[in-house]
Amino acid sequence: AEEVGGGDKEVVREYFNSTGFERWRKIYGETDEVNRVQKDIRLGHAKTVENAMLMLTEERSLAGVTVCDAGCGTGSLSIPLAKEGAIVSASDISAAMVAEAEMKAKAQLPPGNLPRFEVNDLESLSGKYDTVVCLDVLIHYPQNKADGMIAHLASLAEKRVILSFAPKTFYYDILKRIGELFPGPSKATRAYLHAEADVERALRKVGWKISKRGLTTTQFYFSRLIEAVPM
């Protein structure tokens, strides 16, 4: 595959297979080995998942619908999608994340409707899906890589794309809080925020328009959620 993320991508892969995996496994988990900030992020992220599920099920059932969950993490969305009867293809650049997601899915789902799990960076995904979902992954993409990433996700989707990202509007808020969010330099990769207009423009360039918008904010978590459909 063409190296879309460049050096950033290797750093992200390495992070989510090591310290990042441990950190986010806890945040996306249920145990109380999280601090106040992590607990707040857990809550915000759970709301994003809930809002995405609402968007996905509002008009019709997910039964038999093919869904690609790109950058699936520990399966926070893949598992509820499969519970609703969707045929889920879940992938992540991190093998550790995929293993965790698969373990959780096996514990929670009947064997007949497990997501198909795969270790893959989203630029290398191919095929066609009714719906492509990508939650809280764009934060790892600088704007000049984001357009290509969005175009690729749209090319895999037949009916809709659902994306969430940290909106640039909250830049100064985030700056103020970033010290608390990322207490040590080794704990984080770079975080990229995106202006909604930039995401909208990237979608329009490939023939897609935004059809629904949502926003989740807690004290330390900000995420804009959008649904796009072909123009």
Ligand code: SAM
């Ligand atoms: N989408 C999941 C969720 O909302 O629960 C996980 C979000 S987590 C903040 C970001 C995830 O994106 C990590 O699991 C990371 O490994 C994955 N990721 C980052 N860059 C990626 C890429 N280029 N291709 C696939 N996955 C990627």
